[in-house]
Amino acid sequence: MNILVCIKQVPDMAARFIPNAAGTWFDESGLAWRMNDYDEFAVEEAVSLKEQLGEGANVTVLSIGPDRVVESIRKAMAMGCDRGVHINDIHAAERDPWQIASMIAGYAASRQFDLIFTGMQSIDRGSAQVGVLVAERLGLACATTVVGFLFDDGRATVERELEGGARGFVRMALPALVTCQLGLNTPRYPTLPNIMKSRKKEITLLSPEEAGLEAPLVSGSGFAPHERSGSCTVIEGEVNDLAGRVIAVLNEKTAVLRRGGAQ
Amino acid sequence: MKALLVAECRQGRLADSFPELFGFASALGAEVSVLLVGNPDDLPQFDGPLYFADVREYGEYNPDVHKRLVLKAVEAEQPDMVVFMHSSYGWDLAPRVAAAMKAAQVSEVAAIEGDGFVVGCCNGKMRRTVRPLTFCFVLTLQPGAFSPMQPGGAPALCHIEAGRTSKVEFIRHEPPAAGGVDLTRADVIVSAGRGVGSREHIGLVRALAEALGGEVGASRPAVDAGWLEHSRQIGTTGQTVAPSLYVACGISGAIQHLAGMKGSGFVLAVNTDREAPIGEVADLLVVADLVKFLPELTSRLTS
Numbered sequence: 001m002n003i004l005v006c007i008k009q010v011p012d013m014a015a016r017f018i019p020n021a022a023g024t025w026f027d028e029s030g031l032a033w034r035m036n037d038y039d040e041f042a043v044e045e046a047v048s049l050k051e052q053l054g055e056g057a058n059v060t061v062l063s064i065g066p067d068r069v070v071e072s073i074r075k076a077m078a079m080g081c082d083r084g085v086h087i088n089d090i091h092a093a094e095r096d097p098w099q100i101a102s103m104i105a106g107y108a109a110s111r112q113f114d115l116i117f118t119g120m121q122s123i124d125r126g127s128a129q130v131g132v133l134v135a136e137r138l139g140l141a142c143a144t145t146v147v148g149f150l151f152d153d154g155r156a157t158v159e160r161e162l163e164g165g166a167r168g169f170v171r172m173a174l175p176a177l178v179t180c181q182l183g184l185n186t187p188r189y190p191t192l193p194n195i196m197k198s199r200k201k202e203i204t205l206l207s208p209e210e211a212g213l214e215a216p217l218v219s220g221s222g223f224a225p226h227e228r229s230g231s232c233t234v235i236e237g238e239v240n241d242l243a244g245r246v247i248a249v250l251n252e253k254t255a256v257l258r259r260g261g262a263q
Numbered sequence: 264m265k266a267l268l269v270a271e272c273r274q275g276r277l278a279d280s281f282p283e284l285f286g287f288a289s290a291l292g293a294e295v296s297v298l299l300v301g302n303p304d305d306l307p308q309f310d311g312p313l314y315f316a317d318v319r320e321y322g323e324y325n326p327d328v329h330k331r332l333v334l335k336a337v338e339a340e341q342p343d344m345v346v347f348m349h350s351s352y353g354w355d356l357a358p359r360v361a362a363a364m365k366a367a368q369v370s371e372v373a374a375i376e377g378d379g380f381v382v383g384c385c386n387g388k389m390r391r392t393v394r395p396l397t398f399c400f401v402l403t404l405q406p407g408a409f410s411p412m413q414p415g416g417a418p419a420l421c422h423i424e425a426g427r428t429s430k431v432e433f434i435r436h437e438p439p440a441a442g443g444v445d446l447t448r449a450d451v452i453v454s455a456g457r458g459v460g461s462r463e464h465i466g467l468v469r470a471l472a473e474a475l476g477g478e479v480g481a482s483r484p485a486v487d488a489g490w491l492e493h494s495r496q497i498g499t500t501g502q503t504v505a506p507s508l509y510v511a512c513g514i515s516g517a518i519q520h521l522a523g524m525k526g527s528g529f530v531l532a533v534n535t536d537r538e539a540p541i542g543e544v545a546d547l548l549v550v551a552d553l554v555k556f557l558p559e560l561t562s563r564l565t566s
Contacts, residue, residue: 141430165439
């Protein structure tokens with residue numbers, strides 16, 4: 001079985017984001033990068049499935065972006081993916097979901113993948129479109145927001161997370177694509193021997209054009225901090241001073257400290 | 264401008280989010296039509312075309328078939344935009360429709376800005392404006408972003424049909440797990456998020472909750488990490504709460520979490536990131552390392 005897992009490298013969200021000169025996205029300098037949270041679950045699910053199937057199953061990990069994304073490809077290979085594909089695109093961060101999907105689908109179209117795993121969304125863009133667009137372009141069965149995955153007898157039975165903790169169960173024949181929600185599994189930490197092994201694994205390099213990049217369908221502008229509608233007071237300093245100030249505010253603004261909770 | 268609104272049917276009933284679609288269309292001044300795969304005894308009330316297919320024939324979750332039904336309505340109506348809620352139904356179906364139409368899609372629209380749409384990004388910390396470049400485009404709306412509207416009236420019913428073959432077979436629904444803690448009645452909730460950092464530090468959160476006479480809650484990452492049970496999760500996929508005091512410890516404030524607690528009386532946030540989106544709903548944000556700050560606050564409260 002041929003398995004493909006698509007990952008994105010994203011900045012740490014605790015960073016301070018400064019708009020780039022055009023105001024279309026953030027300035028990348030000084031940011032720390034890591035694998036998108038959702039995609040770690042996708043990699044884990046792909047690798048566990050390979051282990052379940054044994055001989056004859058293989059996992060390819062694909063990422064789009066500048067040279068830095070090789071780090072995330074290596075991490076996925078250290079988690080157990082067999083080979084990597086790097087679509088080297090220095091403009092990847094500003095491509096729209098349609099363009100990202102055009103490259104993934106362009107790469108995958110002639111390669112007979114039985115299953116494709118993606119994250120449900122990225123934590124920086126959060127469109128939740130790319131996985132579904134890839135599936136539609138390739139004519140694959142597709143389920144989103146997956147928190148349970150079982151492969152048996154040639155079919156995938158998946159559990160979709162719905163609102164308010166409800167679940168929906170869906171069955172699909174292969175080929176299929178699933179978009180992975182947080183909590184689907186417990187992503188493994190790469191071990192040192194596997195990190196060493198991953199350095200010898202092959203990464204195929206493609207240009208965006210070779211992968212089938214298409215024109216954008218949306219344009220973006222006005223990247224800026226979210227305007228705060230509320231009136232939040234921000235306090236900083238020594239913890240003993242902060243604790244005193246918090247208690248004073250709670251006494252002034254709430255009744256909870258007078259209700260006998262605290263003694 | 265013409266908007267085709269895609270309504271949802273949940274377990275045989277028109278979903279509650281439906282008036283928000285109308286609120287959006289009204290904010291835009293759009294002429295409205297609606298598509299619903301739903302229950303003929305529970306139809307939306309408005310003046311305009313209602314493209315309708317019976318959910319008993321077409322199923323509640325059957326994306327291949329629902330996609331064809333939406334495309335039928337698009338063909339008949341020729342709208343400028345097709346609008347979904349950003350729900351488990353909408354984010355699943357919208358890109359399928361967009362792909363079939365080769366149309367632009369803007370996800371989780373929070374506001375209208377000129378000819379563009381404002382969306383959140385970077386986990387809700389930042390925002391940007393996205394403009395579709397195709398003539399007809401697809402949108403999903405952030406739940407709660409547009410004021411609900413019930414226009415009233417009598418729709419012109421237009422039955423539509425589509426092939427029923429599907430690559431996805433729906434098996435069953437499972438209701439939310441019963442039991443666990445009912446946080447909806449708690450007067451004080453102290454919640455743990457990813458920023459708590461490790462299972463060992465959950466004790467600091469528990470101790471503060473106890474000192475305040477409250478319950479312990481959790482954001483999704485704290486539950487996924489196995490630090491706290493799912494029955495304590497607050498947000499879109501957990502409980503919706505409104506205590507007098509909500510203390511968010513190490514919670515960045517993803518929109519899904521905010522949706523579950525923004526009705527709280529007073530919100531105290533403890534975070535190392537002063538720009539964390541939790542500041543959007545917090546009354547007081549303490550920028551501090553919670554491993555140092557929480558024990559200090561707890562000991563002051565109990566001494």
